[in-house]
Amino acid sequence: MTRVLADTLVVAERNLVRVTRAPDLLLAFTVQPIMFVLLFVYVFGGAIRIPAFYDGYADFMLPGILVQNIAFGGFVTALGLNEDLHKGLIDRFRSLPMARSAVLAGRTLADIATNALSIVVLTVTGLVIGFSFHAGLVEILAGVGLLLLFGYAFSWVFALLGLLVSSPEAANSVGFIAVFPLTFISNAFVPIKSMPNVLQWVASWNPISAMVAAIRELFGNPAAPIAKDVWPMQHPVPAAFIYCAILLAIGVPLALRRFRTRTTD
Amino acid sequence: MTNARTETRADAGPQEGEPAIVVSGLRKSFGEVRALDGVDFEVARGSVLGLLGPNGAGKTTAVRVLATLLKPDAGSARVTGLDVVADAPRLRERIGLAGQYAAIDENLTGLENLVMVGRLYGKPRPVATARGMELLERFELVDAARRPAKTYSGGMRRRLDLAAALVAKPPVLFLDEPTTGLDPRSRIELWTTIEELVAEGTTVLLTTQYLDEADRLADSIAVIDRGRVIANGTPDELKDRVGGERLEVHLAANGAAAQRAVAALAPMSDDAPMVDGDTVTLPVRRRTGVIVEAVRRLDEAGVEVADLALRRPTLDDVFLTLTGHVAETPEDEDEEMAA
Numbered sequence: 001m002t003r004v005l006a007d008t009l010v011v012a013e014r015n016l017v018r019v020t021r022a023p024d025l026l027l028a029f030t031v032q033p034i035m036f037v038l039l040f041v042y043v044f045g046g047a048i049r050i051p052a053f054y055d056g057y058a059d060f061m062l063p064g065i066l067v068q069n070i071a072f073g074g075f076v077t078a079l080g081l082n083e084d085l086h087k088g089l090i091d092r093f094r095s096l097p098m099a100r101s102a103v104l105a106g107r108t109l110a111d112i113a114t115n116a117l118s119i120v121v122l123t124v125t126g127l128v129i130g131f132s133f134h135a136g137l138v139e140i141l142a143g144v145g146l147l148l149l150f151g152y153a154f155s156w157v158f159a160l161l162g163l164l165v166s167s168p169e170a171a172n173s174v175g176f177i178a179v180f181p182l183t184f185i186s187n188a189f190v191p192i193k194s195m196p197n198v199l200q201w202v203a204s205w206n207p208i209s210a211m212v213a214a215i216r217e218l219f220g221n222p223a224a225p226i227a228k229d230v231w232p233m234q235h236p237v238p239a240a241f242i243y244c245a246i247l248l249a250i251g252v253p254l255a256l257r258r259f260r261t262r263t264t265d
Numbered sequence: 266m267t268n269a270r271t272e273t274r275a276d277a278g279p280q281e282g283e284p285a286i287v288v289s290g291l292r293k294s295f296g297e298v299r300a301l302d303g304v305d306f307e308v309a310r311g312s313v314l315g316l317l318g319p320n321g322a323g324k325t326t327a328v329r330v331l332a333t334l335l336k337p338d339a340g341s342a343r344v345t346g347l348d349v350v351a352d353a354p355r356l357r358e359r360i361g362l363a364g365q366y367a368a369i370d371e372n373l374t375g376l377e378n379l380v381m382v383g384r385l386y387g388k389p390r391p392v393a394t395a396r397g398m399e400l401l402e403r404f405e406l407v408d409a410a411r412r413p414a415k416t417y418s419g420g421m422r423r424r425l426d427l428a429a430a431l432v433a434k435p436p437v438l439f440l441d442e443p444t445t446g447l448d449p450r451s452r453i454e455l456w457t458t459i460e461e462l463v464a465e466g467t468t469v470l471l472t473t474q475y476l477d478e479a480d481r482l483a484d485s486i487a488v489i490d491r492g493r494v495i496a497n498g499t500p501d502e503l504k505d506r507v508g509g510e511r512l513e514v515h516l517a518a519n520g521a522a523a524q525r526a527v528a529a530l531a532p533m534s535d536d537a538p539m540v541d542g543d544t545v546t547l548p549v550r551r552r553t554g555v556i557v558e559a560v561r562r563l564d565e566a567g568v569e570v571a572d573l574a575l576r577r578p579t580l581d582d583v584f585l586t587l588t589g590h591v592a593e594t595p596e597d598e599d600e601e602m603a604a
Contacts, residue, residue: 003387006384006387007385010381010384010385013381014370014373014377014381017372017373017377018370018372018373021372021373021413022372087368088364088368088369089368089369089370091334091362091364091368092362092368092369092382092429093385094333094334095332095333095334095357095360095362096357096382096385096386097354097355097357097358097385097386097387098385098386
């Protein structure tokens with residue numbers, strides 16, 4: 001068991017070093033999030049009607065951007081894994097006496113660090129443009145913890161995706177097609193009430209919505225008014241944790257199994 | 266049981282006389298394609314076996330099975346006494362693999378690559394680092410040790426790949442086409458390094474398309490074609506079967522001249538001359554005086570010669586002799602790549 005842990009740390013370290021050496025990857029975790037924040041607050045912000053009890057669009061919307069960014073962060077996992085498969089590196093790993101699961105476990109562990117970086121960048125940017133916390137330190141830390149947990153769960157799902165598709169380009173497209181609607185058909189950027197009825201139902205059950213509402217609550221900003229009276233919207237914080245658990249329960253075993261079948265014969 | 270080997274090779278260890286690698290009846294198919302169709306060979310401890318064959322012959326598949334990357338459909342293989350399927354985890358501590366696609370992380374530096382591999386063998390970081398520096402010195406990569414591997418030349422990458430295979434000082438080394446695509450100088454340097462490793466007692470299984478590489482490095486050669494071993498022997502035995510040098514005569518004109526040339530040259534060898542358009546090829550057993558005699562005979566027969574040369578046998582010659590056809594690449598090379 002200690003071998004699994006040790007090998008996981010080695011792989012995680014390698015993935016983090018790669019991020020620091022690849023400037024384009026680093027951009028994805030720093031500049032891109034900043035761009036998103038500025039885009040949504042200043043370009044879209046004026047056109048979207050948010051409930052009046054918010055101090056400003058930044059307060060409403062930063063949790064949404066945080067969650068969306070975390071969801072997209074898993075992309076890098078899928079891409080990197082697919083690339084490793086195509087070059088000889090996975091073969092080298094497999095010919096070594098290392099724990100098999102460490103390849104995936106190390107990659108998803110490294111994602112926690114990159115997600116943390118994104119969270120810091122986004123939060124600082126948000127604070128600069130007018131976002132403010134209205135909660136105690138404990139709740140704020142709980143919110144950050146929830147974000148990291150969600151990111152971890154999502155990166156396992158993305159690892160599965162990276163192992164299912166045939167090429168890095170396919171990983172890119174499929175991932176985008178999957179995540180993009182998921183993050184937008186939610187309460188992340190607009191109040192659910194403003195959507196057509198069918199989408200209101202979809203959005204209300206969407207794990208992204210539960211996450212965003214949970215973060216809003218934990219960061220001390222009021223939750224958006226509930227459009228459909230479903231349990232996740234009434235109790236977003238426990239719902240968010242439950243969704244994370246479900247994602248992990250599905251993602252981890254499937255990804256590990258897929259890794260085994262994809263790389264052995 | 267063990268193959269004959271030269272006396273200069275040191276015995277690698279105080280174990281029984283089982284060969285380091287024993288392969289028996291190995292079969293592996295990818296869909297319709299039979300990559301391995303009943304392969305048998307053995308490699309004595311501390312010696313080098315060259316697996317010689319064209320692309321798609323099954324060389325890479327065989328190596329991947331032995332390196333525990335693929336499971337065979339049938340047959341058995343044992344490396345250092347361990348079964349490649351049943352004892353795979355334990356076996357991985359005793360083998361090193363270096364291939365045509367240098368399996369190194371391009372974003373990491375040379376040293377970081379070797380330290381990572383060392384740690385994945387279970388060594389603590391300081392030990393892995395020391396071993397890494399030792400290998401970098403041996404492979405003359407110290408100056409580049411702290412540069413990302415993507416800045417390395419092709420020869421340097423191969424050396425780093427080989428270094429990575431050697432981190433745990435494995436008694437058995439698998440080299441899959443180690444010099445394909447390298448410039449001549451890098452090839453020779455790599456050959457020298459491999460010879461040093463073998464002198465230290467490492468058993469090497471080497472796959473190659475090049476007869477000169479097999480000739481130089483291998484104690485014995487197994488020629489593999491379409492998933493089967495079609496010949497097995499020392500380099501000298503193989504060259505004898507193939508007939509040694511070839512006299513190649515390019516005639517100034519086709520047709521009747523070729524027939525006259527064949528008639529003039531035929532007495533020079535036990536084997537029949539072969540005609541291909543304006544080229545007559547004759548296997549000969551010696552070098553001395555061959556060119557002079559050939560020129561004289563052709564001159565006496567009144568044959569006009571454009572070019573005349575004595576050349577060493579190539580893989581095509583080997584295959585032509587052994588199989589009656591030239592070394593073919595199968596229609597679907599992708600199985601080798603995807604394996």
